[in-house]
Amino acid sequence: EVQLLESGGGLVQPGGSLRLSCAASGFTFSSHVMSWVRQAPGKGLEWVSSLRTSGGETSYADSVKGRFTLSRDTSENTVYLQINILRAEDTAIYYCARGIVAGVGAGKYYFDYWGQGTLVTVSS
């Protein structure tokens, strides 16, 4: 059974940092694209970042580029999202999602499994 378990969310002051984790199980970690999608309170879904677990290539939304860093530990089947210089607008539930590659090129994947999310609240 595929499972994605996020952790690491919490309350942080503006300008602060957090590291989110997504522990994956039930599938071959190195064969997919692992991503983070966030949802601000009462709002829609926003793609944040993705990582190809086989080669380690990463991509980021413009809204987080330079502040967020996505990495992986293949021995632990875990991806990490380091989020720095947090702003109020980063407040959201952060979902980890498994991406299925659907073609050649950046962004060509859809999300077939999602974790339950971890809440990040940025407030003073």
Add this chain to the structure above:
Amino acid sequence: EIVMTQSPATLSVSPGERATLSCRASQSISSDLAWYQQKPGQAPRLLIYGASTRATGISGRFSGSGSGTEFTLTISSLQSEDFAVYYCHQYNSWPPGFGPGTKVHIK
């Protein structure tokens, strides 16, 4: 960047009726479109990918159609568990993008 729009924003439907949800892309995305269902307090769930292929375990009540810039999700006979928010997602080109969602609620 491709912009996704969905209509209507909210849809009132009686149980047993058909619901038709629309999604439009600002430029052609071929059939690189997925639909997700999200219930309150839950993570999104994949319903449809490739514009028309149902994901594993998804009821035949759900069907997707369209290509290019116009797409439709049809729920043939709404059940109580189908009242939720539905999002479309284009994965044809970077960055991946979601529509703003359609909320389906009980009439």
